[in-house]
Amino acid sequence: MSSRSMNCDGPWDAIVVGSGASGGVAAMTLAEGGARVLVVEAGPNLTSTEAFGSEPGNLLRRIVGLTSGSHRRQSQHPGYWKANPRLYADERLHPYDHPTNQPFLWTRGLQVGGRSLTWGGITLRLSDEDLAGVNVDGEQVGWPLRSRDLMPHYAELERWLGVHGGRDGLDHLPDGETQPALVATPAEQRFAEVVRHRLGYPVIQSRGFGPWLQETNAPWPRSSSRGSSLPRAMATGRTQLMSEHLVERLLVNAGGDKATGVVAVDQANGNRKELKADLVVLAASTIQTVSILLRSRRGEQSNGFDDPSGRLGTRLMDHVSTSQFFAFPEQVHAAQPPLTGAGSFFVPFGRHLSSAEFQGGYGLWGGIGRFDPPRWLRRRPSCITGFLIGHGEVLPRVENKVTLSERSDRWGVRVPLIACRWSPNELAMVTHMRASIKACIDAAGGEAKPIKDLFHLPFVEPFLDGAVALSDGAAPPGYYIHEVGGAAMGSNETSSVLDSSNRLWRVPNVLVVDGACWPSSAWQSPTLTMMALSRRACLLALSGRGG
Known part of the structure; x- marks a missing residue:
């Protein structure tokens, strides 16, 4: 260049x-x-x-x-x-x-x-439900576009870039022009089956890019x-x-x-x-x-x-988020597939949430068995590690x-x-996220733990103490x-x-x-x-x- x-x-x-x-x-x-x-x-x-x-x-x-x-x-x-x-x-x-x-x-x-x-390489479309916007202080703040205006551009980019994803048939998360979804890990497949059947939550393979080094040289x-x-x-x-x-x-x-x-x-x-x-x-x-x-x-x-x-x-605005690592009862396999935009999963609630006392929607992004370190760095050698991160819609506020x-x-x-600060709407959403995350982990038989209780991180641990982004509440704006x-x-x-x-x-x-x-x-x-x-x-x- x-x-x-x-x-x-x-x-x-x-x-x-x-x-x-x-x-x-x-x-x-x-x-x-x-x-x-x-x-x-x-x-x-x-x-x-x-x-x-x-x-x-x-x-x-x-x-x-x-x-x-x-x-x-x-x-x-x-x-x-x-x-x-x-x-x-x-x-x-x-x-x-x-x-x-x-x-x-x-x-x-x-x-x-x-x-x-x-960029993590996740490629999710917006729906008309999203483009309709939200009500803030009596004003409906929405987009001057609808999905038909973006559809041909989404499709051209998805085909040309070769992103992966399934045909999930969700009205609030439109399917794309994608290559077949990547295969979930065995632990992710078990997690998805349990969460779908016990909780009735949707779980889909993430849409996005596969691993770079395996795609091309x-x-x-x-x-x-x-x-x-x-x-x-x-x-x-x-x-x-x-x-x-x-x-x-x-x-x-x-x-x-x-x-x-x-x-x-x-x-x-x-x-x-x-x-x-x-x-x-x-x-x-x-x-x-x-x-x-x-x-x-x-x-x-x-x-x-x-x-x-x-x-x-x-x-x-920035997405409001909260995260949780967890131990999952399964041995680490010799070869772990990498965590990528398409190599992960979503619990895509959107705005379809029960007992929601807030505006907007959210999804949970996760992965299991994709980033465990060598056995000598794991505090729980009989388990593999998963994570769930909620990221949610934030209201467009003048302040x-x-x-x-x-x-x-x-x-x-x-x-x-x-x-920029979170309003009571975002804080209520984070409370709801954490309850959903806990429900998923408990239903699947996992055990929620801080990352430092899962891994030995000798060079990193001094910098993790007091890290605002690893608290149980909402990470600060900008974090996501x-x-x-x-x-x-x-x-x-x-x-x-x-x-x-x-x-x-x-x-x-x-x-x-x-x-x-x-x-x-x-x-x-x-x-x-x-x-x-x-x-x-x-x-x-x-x-x-x-x-």
């Missing part, structure tokens, strides 16, 4: 900000449609060896990341302990603020490929933009990449109704560059995209855009928001201030890395930031195609829907069609 030193000033037909799941699909769609595209990425262009590393080097990098403070917050997430820490942003160079009493764990992937390089996983959409975009000969340049703001004309490009900050020296294009596509990840828009408003800039809704930055802090980063870019909202799409400019084609109401040549555009959170893993929205919005832009 192109290097960071290339002259990319333009003008371009389109600038895509961000190179992750949404940005990769945007670049591919636009370039294959004939547009000349510049992809601007804040992080470096790593080789696959640099990106994924190996042990024990990754462990040493984790220790450095923790002791130096560069990964103080991000290390709370379990994914940090199985990935190369190079795929997590240095919090000292890329700071953010939150109120002292409202912790927010913002995980950032600043490199070409973004967080798609650490390609240098990048298919679930990442580096292994899928970005190579297709580059193959057109109409796409260039500018890495290590963080987009600070939009360039907007004097009338405030057209973007002429973006201002990007060279991360090597702080120099600012004006990059010109006819179309700007923001896919920098939810909070970063919202921050770019906040820095581009009238009042922040002499030439800025207006947000007639007054809602920009408000109604930030959960992103604003601009008075603090700036090393190059003078004002950083986000994130104020499914943040959405802040620049919601809608049917009119007084109640939404974007129109139904993902365009800024007053600046229609700016598209927002990552999680920032979501009006409500639903409960499903959001990445496939983000990619479908990105493809749809870019095809509409190419065709010149409006909302």
